[in-house]
Amino acid sequence: MKNIAVIGAGTMGNGIAHTFAQSGFKVQLIDISEASLKRGIDTISKNLDRMVSKEKITEAQKQETLDNITTFTDVVEGVEYASLVVEAATENIDLKLKIFKQLDEACSEDTILATNTSSISITQIAAVTKRPSQVIGMHFMNPVPIMKLVEIIRGYNTSDDVTNTIMELSKKLGKIPTEVNDYPGFVANRILMPMLNESIETLYNGVAGVEEIDTVMKLGMAHPMGPLQLADFIGLDVCLSILNVMYDGFKNPKYAPCPLLVNMVRAGKLGIKSGEGFYDYSESRKAEHVAKQFLK
Numbered sequence: 001m002k003n004i005a006v007i008g009a010g011t012m013g014n015g016i017a018h019t020f021a022q023s024g025f026k027v028q029l030i031d032i033s034e035a036s037l038k039r040g041i042d043t044i045s046k047n048l049d050r051m052v053s054k055e056k057i058t059e060a061q062k063q064e065t066l067d068n069i070t071t072f073t074d075v076v077e078g079v080e081y082a083s084l085v086v087e088a089a090t091e092n093i094d095l096k097l098k099i100f101k102q103l104d105e106a107c108s109e110d111t112i113l114a115t116n117t118s119s120i121s122i123t124q125i126a127a128v129t130k131r132p133s134q135v136i137g138m139h140f141m142n143p144v145p146i147m148k149l150v151e152i153i154r155g156y157n158t159s160d161d162v163t164n165t166i167m168e169l170s171k172k173l174g175k176i177p178t179e180v181n182d183y184p185g186f187v188a189n190r191i192l193m194p195m196l197n198e199s200i201e202t203l204y205n206g207v208a209g210v211e212e213i214d215t216v217m218k219l220g221m222a223h224p225m226g227p228l229q230l231a232d233f234i235g236l237d238v239c240l241s242i243l244n245v246m247y248d249g250f251k252n253p254k255y256a257p258c259p260l261l262v263n264m265v266r267a268g269k270l271g272i273k274s275g276e277g278f279y280d281y282s283e284s285r286k287a288e289h290v291a292k293q294f295l296k
Helices: 011-022 034-053 059-067 093-106 122-126 160-172 188-204 210-221 227-234 236-250 259-266
Strands: 003-007 026-030 069-072 084-087 112-115 135-140 149-154 176-181
Touching: 003 011, 011 026, 011 034, 011 059, 011 135, 026 034, 034 059, 034 069, 059 069, 084 093, 093 112, 093 122, 112 160, 122 135, 135 160, 149 160, 160 176, 188 210, 188 227, 188 236, 188 259, 210 227, 227 236, 236 259
Parallel strands: 003 026, 003 084, 026 069, 084 112, 112 135, 149 176
Antiparallel strands: 135 149
8 A cells, every 4th residue: 555645635635645645655635726735735835844843753754755645636636546545635435425426436346535534424425335345444643643543433334354454554643543333523523523512602601711721621631631722723614514414413402503603704713724713813812712702
């Protein structure tokens, strides 16, 4: 397995491409937008520069990593020689089903199709292909080059051979793969998202402010990042999408998104990616919390 195609050049996609390329794989990074591809490569280059400055890699290793990545705007061309395709597009079920239908037609019959989805059913995605035994979840954590965990999610029809192959491949990336079954939110987000949602509810109910909630969880529970800051980092739209998937999947009110989260996403306050979330990330108001405007 030498050629890896990655669909999507955003935060997760460029991180996945970076990780494979740094481990010596040839990577085809695919996105419909040339601008997104340029931003993705720029991000990878900056992250590699940081590693060079910390003496974790050499300048030659940085260049070798970049040389291992080729960009494409055409999916069919980009996946032509891929042994594995990792889809890292937006967390939208309709988009993912469309992509997997296209990949099933374009890829070799031996190609394994993986999705980086953080909550959507692998079984549902696999069902739109003619190769459900070769469809699997590879849920990387953000930031991908640093975080060790990869959730490996078996769909209902995912074969043992494919699962074992992806487990071993993940180890070659220096990751620690953990196999889980295909239920909404898997393990990581089934536990994490209710905690984040409850933190937002705590703010919504006026129990404490943004900084106070984060301080309690950082100092009291030894979390490296407060839950509201973490929600900003993940993206409030992503948090909302995952909670909706779990709420729809389990029909349990404990997964219902807090109205404050819904309201902030509607207003375009998505966290770091939009410049504002529970904190303000603009240069002029760095780290001032702004969620209070939605609490009136």
